[in-house]
Amino acid sequence: xxxxxxxxxxxxxxxxxxxxxxxxxxxxxxxxxxxxxxxxxxxxxxxxxxxxxxxxxxxxxxxxxxxxxxxxxxxxxxxxxxxxxxxxxxxxxxxxxxxxxxxxxxxxxxxxxxxxxxxxxxxxxxxxxxxxxxxxxxxxxxxxxxxxxxxxxxxxxxxxxxxxxxxxxxxxxxxxxxxxxxxxxxxxxxxxxxxxxxxxxxxxxxxxxxxxxxxxxxxxxxxxxxxxxxxxxxxxxxxxxxxxxxxxxxxxxxxxxxxxxxxxxxxxxxxxxxxxxxxxxxxxxxxxxxxxxxxxxxxxxxxxxxxxxxxxxxxxxxxxxxxxxxxxxxxxxxxxxxxxxxxxxxxxxxxxxxxxxxxxxxxxxxxxxxxxxxxxxxxxxxxxxxxxxxxxxxxxxxxxxxxxxxxxxxxxxxxxxxxxxxxxxxxxxxxxxxxxxxxxxxxxxxxxxxxxxxxxxxxxxxx
Numbered sequence: 158x159x160x161x162x163x164x165x166x167x168x169x170x171x172x173x174x175x176x177x178x179x180x181x182x183x184x185x186x187x188x189x190x191x192x193x194x195x196x197x198x199x200x201x202x203x204x205x206x207x208x209x210x211x212x213x214x215x216x217x218x219x220x221x222x223x224x225x226x227x228x229x230x231x232x233x234x235x236x237x238x239x240x241x242x243x244x245x246x247x248x249x250x251x252x253x254x255x256x257x258x259x260x261x262x263x264x265x266x267x268x269x270x271x272x273x274x275x276x277x278x279x280x281x282x283x284x285x286x287x288x289x290x291x292x293x294x295x296x297x298x299x300x301x302x303x304x305x306x307x308x309x310x311x312x313x314x315x316x317x318x319x320x321x322x323x324x325x326x327x328x329x330x331x332x333x334x335x336x337x338x339x340x341x342x343x344x345x346x347x348x349x350x351x352x353x354x355x356x357x358x359x360x361x362x363x364x365x366x367x368x369x370x371x372x373x374x375x376x377x378x379x380x381x382x383x384x385x386x387x388x389x390x391x392x393x394x395x396x397x398x399x400x401x402x403x404x405x406x407x408x409x410x411x412x413x414x415x416x417x418x419x420x421x422x423x424x425x426x427x428x429x430x431x432x433x434x435x436x437x438x439x440x441x442x443x444x445x446x447x448x449x450x451x452x453x454x455x456x457x458x459x460x461x462x463x464x465x466x467x468x469x470x471x472x473x474x475x476x477x478x479x480x481x482x483x484x485x486x487x488x489x490x491x492x493x494x495x496x497x498x499x500x501x502x503x504x505x506x507x508x509x510x511x512x513x514x515x516x517x518x519x520x521x522x523x524x525x526x527x528x529x530x531x532x533x534x535x536x537x538x539x540x541x542x543x544x545x546x547x548x549x550x551x552x553x554x555x556x557x558x559x560x561x562x563x564x565x566x567x568x569x570x571x572x573x574x575x576x577x578x579x580x581x582x583x584x585x586x587x588x589x590x591x592x593x594x595x596x597x598x599x600x601x602x603x604x605x606x607x608x609x610x611x612x613x614x615x616x617x618x619x620x
Contacts, residue, residue, distance in 0.1 A: 491536075498539060516592065524551060536552065553610050
């Protein structure tokens with residue numbers, strides 16, 4: 158996994174924290190390194206210059222006292238050594254004869270390459286040898302050519318450099334700690350309104366178009382909240398228009414359809430058998446149209462249900478028994494086998510919060526469908542619990558749906574291949590799904606292990 162893909166998986170808060178931290182580390186770290194290495198270069202340059210001056214001064218003094226006795230030369234050496242740490246100075250004449258060597262046992266190698274470069278005209282060569290600074294240069298003094306090599310350890314300068322490095326490192330660590338704390342505060346302050354906005358947006362449904370919190374600031378988040386609230390206003394107007402349209406159209410259609418059905422019934426009483434057949438066909442069509450309108454009205458009403466209407470405690474087993482009895486009363490050849498799984502240890506755990514009338518409509522529709530599409534009018538209803546959720550499985554042994562049909566099962570007006578010669582108009586399962594969504598329940602269709610059709614309803618919030 159590369160850095161880009163890893164970074165893209167971070168949330169906004171962690172991204173801000175990471176970017177601020179990386180920027181700080183880069184800028185401050187590079188600045189401190191620049192300071193340290195600049196100080197290192199300056200120390201070396203200054204010390205080499207000091208060592209060079211020392212070799213010049215040594216040569217000048219040596220020329221002036223070259224005829225002095227050995228005591229003066231020894232005193233001269235002692236004085237020179239006391240000024241620099243582990244110092245070693247060598248002076249050569251133009252023929253590369255050693256004319257002076259300072260006291261001390263610090264070794265100073267002078268390879269022929271260095272000497273040759275000086276003799277070739279190079280004025281100055283500086284380098285580092287075993288931690289010591291070395292300077293080799295040409296000196297022109299009193300019309301004579303000399304070559305000087307100086308070597309010494311900059312104990313004072315290096316100790317100051319170590320002190321500077323410690324100060325920079327300590328300052329960097331302290332600044333890093335403060336930066337982490339500050340970044341955490343800043344990233345939290347920036348993302349808190351966004352997190353709140355996301356949380357409130359997640360609670361918005363078609364039945365709950367509550368407005369999101371709008372910060373008093375004038376930044377982009379406040380503008381986003383304001384624009385989102387405006388969008389909610391437009392959505393609410395559109396939803397209300399849609400609901401009112403369905404409601405008014407359905408009500409306007411119900412009255413003339415009822416009148417037509419009544420007129421057909423009166424005509425049937427005074428008509429011939431052929432005419433009665435025709436009128437019965439027309440009546441059946443009008444009754445289907447009336448059922449469609451009633452279903453659309455029910456769906457429209459469901460979308461206006463408020464949360465307080467779904468807070469009653471309902472015993473699901475009793476409700477399922479009532480639905481099964483009603484279906485068996487209407488179609489006596491239907492057999493419903495009810496079973497409570499051993500995972501349910503207490504009947505009181507079969508309670509769910511909701512609206513009894515709506516849940517009865519949903520389960521009555523599911524049981525009726527299971528009976529209508531079963532090959533032997535025999536179906537099973539099983540209640541079970543899994544990880545705290547209450548499951549209701551309704552199964553039959555009718556023709557199975559294809560994978561493509563399963564994806565369209567809860568779409569308005571969809572009817573599968575197994576619905577041929579069956580009455581209906583593809584709105585029943587849509588209505589069931591909407592009712593279960595209102596109760597924060599889910600429904601899915603699959604072929605179970607016994608190769609039977611099964612609708613599985615899951616209530617995630619039992620009482």
